[in-house]
Amino acid sequence: MENKGLTIGHLFPDLLNMYGDKGNILALRNRLLWRGFSAEVIAFEKEEPIPFDKLDIVLLGGGDEKAQLLAGQRLQGQRKELLDYIEKGGVMLALCGGYEMLGRTVSQENETAMGLNILDICAEAGANRFIGNVVIQSAVTGEDTKIVGFENHSGRMNIGNYKPFGKVILGHGNNGEDGNCGVVYKNLIGTYLHGPLLPKNPHLTDYLLGQAFLQKYGEPVSLTPLADVAEKEAYDYAVNRFING
Amino acid sequence: MQIRLMLAVWACKLAIFGSRLLGKKGSSMPGQLAFKICPKVLKLLSQQVKKEIIVVCGTNGKTTTNNILSSFIKAQGYRVICNSVGANMLWGVCCAFAEKANLLGKLKADYACIEVDEASCVKVFPHMKPHLMVITNLFRDQLDRYGAIDQTADLLKRALAISPETKLLLNGDDPQVAQFGENTDRVCYYMGVDADAGMTKEDAQEGQLCMFCGAPLEYEYHHYSQLGKFTCPGCSFKRKPLDFRVTEVLMNEGLSFKLEHNGKTEKFAVNYRGFYNVYNIVLSYAAATLVMGEVPDYQKVLAAYKPQVGRMETFSINKPVILNMAKNPAGFNQAIATVSQDTKEKDILIAVNDKPSDGIDVSWLWDVDFERLLGGNVNRVVVSGMRADELMLRLKYAGFNEEQQIKCRTLKEAADAAVNGAGSVCYMLANYTAVFPLQEILKDMEGKSAHGE
Numbered sequence: 001m002e003n004k005g006l007t008i009g010h011l012f013p014d015l016l017n018m019y020g021d022k023g024n025i026l027a028l029r030n031r032l033l034w035r036g037f038s039a040e041v042i043a044f045e046k047e048e049p050i051p052f053d054k055l056d057i058v059l060l061g062g063g064d065e066k067a068q069l070l071a072g073q074r075l076q077g078q079r080k081e082l083l084d085y086i087e088k089g090g091v092m093l094a095l096c097g098g099y100e101m102l103g104r105t106v107s108q109e110n111e112t113a114m115g116l117n118i119l120d121i122c123a124e125a126g127a128n129r130f131i132g133n134v135v136i137q138s139a140v141t142g143e144d145t146k147i148v149g150f151e152n153h154s155g156r157m158n159i160g161n162y163k164p165f166g167k168v169i170l171g172h173g174n175n176g177e178d179g180n181c182g183v184v185y186k187n188l189i190g191t192y193l194h195g196p197l198l199p200k201n202p203h204l205t206d207y208l209l210g211q212a213f214l215q216k217y218g219e220p221v222s223l224t225p226l227a228d229v230a231e232k233e234a235y236d237y238a239v240n241r242f243i244n245g
Numbered sequence: 246m247q248i249r250l251m252l253a254v255w256a257c258k259l260a261i262f263g264s265r266l267l268g269k270k271g272s273s274m275p276g277q278l279a280f281k282i283c284p285k286v287l288k289l290l291s292q293q294v295k296k297e298i299i300v301v302c303g304t305n306g307k308t309t310t311n312n313i314l315s316s317f318i319k320a321q322g323y324r325v326i327c328n329s330v331g332a333n334m335l336w337g338v339c340c341a342f343a344e345k346a347n348l349l350g351k352l353k354a355d356y357a358c359i360e361v362d363e364a365s366c367v368k369v370f371p372h373m374k375p376h377l378m379v380i381t382n383l384f385r386d387q388l389d390r391y392g393a394i395d396q397t398a399d400l401l402k403r404a405l406a407i408s409p410e411t412k413l414l415l416n417g418d419d420p421q422v423a424q425f426g427e428n429t430d431r432v433c434y435y436m437g438v439d440a441d442a443g444m445t446k447e448d449a450q451e452g453q454l455c456m457f458c459g460a461p462l463e464y465e466y467h468h469y470s471q472l473g474k475f476t477c478p479g480c481s482f483k484r485k486p487l488d489f490r491v492t493e494v495l496m497n498e499g500l501s502f503k504l505e506h507n508g509k510t511e512k513f514a515v516n517y518r519g520f521y522n523v524y525n526i527v528l529s530y531a532a533a534t535l536v537m538g539e540v541p542d543y544q545k546v547l548a549a550y551k552p553q554v555g556r557m558e559t560f561s562i563n564k565p566v567i568l569n570m571a572k573n574p575a576g577f578n579q580a581i582a583t584v585s586q587d588t589k590e591k592d593i594l595i596a597v598n599d600k601p602s603d604g605i606d607v608s609w610l611w612d613v614d615f616e617r618l619l620g621g622n623v624n625r626v627v628v629s630g631m632r633a634d635e636l637m638l639r640l641k642y643a644g645f646n647e648e649q650q651i652k653c654r655t656l657k658e659a660a661d662a663a664v665n666g667a668g669s670v671c672y673m674l675a676n677y678t679a680v681f682p683l684q685e686i687l688k689d690m691e692g693k694s695a696h697g698e
Contacts (some may be wrong), residue, residue: 014453014461015454017612018385018388018393018613019606019608019612020608020609020610020611021611022611022612023608023611023639023642026611027642028640030642046461064393064394064395065393065395066395066454066459067454070459071453080596129392131389131605131606132389132605133605150606150607150608152388152389152606180302194608195608195611196608196610198609198637199611199638199642200635200638229413229636229647230634230641231638232639233634233637233638233652234634234635234637236634237634238634239634
């Protein structure tokens, strides 16, 4: 078998490293390696240009306000390349601060700053922070499933006419009002669910890997099921405790 | 006012007694009660301290630093108020004073050594103005409770503004702490480790952006996390010359280093584990030197110092069992670095709860460098606590194989599984609400093992 594989671009771990985003990289990489695929992770730091056309999955995480602004400035120079990547169906996961960055505006404490305006969505600063465990119902993977995570944000996101990533069962999601959590556009998922979202939601991880393979090779690549014992136990624990009390 | 103060002190003492009868630590509610009866209770009591009040603050190392400092001062024959069990919010601080006052509300104390939670300084300083404040470090900690480091730093700045006369003793290696010495007329002293101690670069590197101009800080060397010899390429912010300068740090079974101050060099050799203890020891020694002039018996005091619950606390249960509290990435990474230095075959227990006082967000587990344990001659890893499942998953992704990992629902089962492992030493890392019950379990096991059971 030819050794198929994916290249994962981790944007600015030097700035956006606040909530265990490393977990998402580990999940993507290991689930490739465990199946015998190759996996390359490239961390982009400082001002270096990002070759989006060489990447199969892009991860943009969250950081504190200053770091988020600085990351936005770094991306500003490559806005067009990033936009092309997303429009062509490139797989991307944008979390928390990274999620806000893609919209028209970014919420900062007591003020609103300009975003990259890649999606026509906007975040505004809210009066208080939404902090807590989150469970959403999402059909993004093609199957209607629950996804578990944690949110900690003061921004209120309005996604306009875009499709949400899921519907909130527990927690606040985009703004605590419309029941939406996150956004989906082509192969981009943006959400306030921060940090280690992927390890506990292996079905979501595999969906992203599948989409990236399809994008890269033009045809589906079969992903052998993994045992996922620890994954399922961590997922079940969160769902059972937070939903069923 | 005197009557109110007396009543408040009585109520507080009674409540402490009562809650201890009920088996509680009795450190916060009684203080709240005293405040209700006499809102000036802390002010009136703390004003009676004859010499100086020293406050110790910072994310990690507060309790150890404060308790060693208090031991240094007591060793010179002074009477010291100290909140030694770590009740470090407004009510807990009040309790420490009320407990030592007599029934007339009179306090006989020369010094007070008080650790205060970072977010509580702003509430404590209106009542009690310290002469000297020690800041150990500022790390990312329980983001759901404290928010980002910037917010904690802002709270500390507001607290300092309430007490303009307070002198500062700062960890000069930590830019997040050193920033408090910038743009101020306040008297500031700096301590730091002035040589590359050969620490490895870890993942949890926080606060690398300059607090003044936003440029990423540059380092000549890193000790751990954001601690090291830093310079900002964008402005004049950089590590200050060190008033208490540590060199020649060696870590084997214990710690040894040299400390230069005022042209004199003292040698330290202690039976403590963990590089971070260099900061705890030197900050307490420096604070004691600043308030008393000298600390003649420091070696003796350090040798006799008994660590608080779960600070590399050693039990003997047929083999050495070492319990350490770690509750944030910086603390865990330092604990893991310390565990890895021990080359013996070992079993490890990791217990993490997510109660409100632990922080309900466990995302930070993915920022901890558990991968580093892989090469550390580890036999068995037992996970427990409310988030045992998350830990199990984290360790799987760190590269441990399933045969090595054991998940136990109760801390007792976990302690048994870890102690019964084949290793010749056992390390247990637990976060805040897990460490206290685990300590009770280990004390019990130690007692039984001593009786040959």
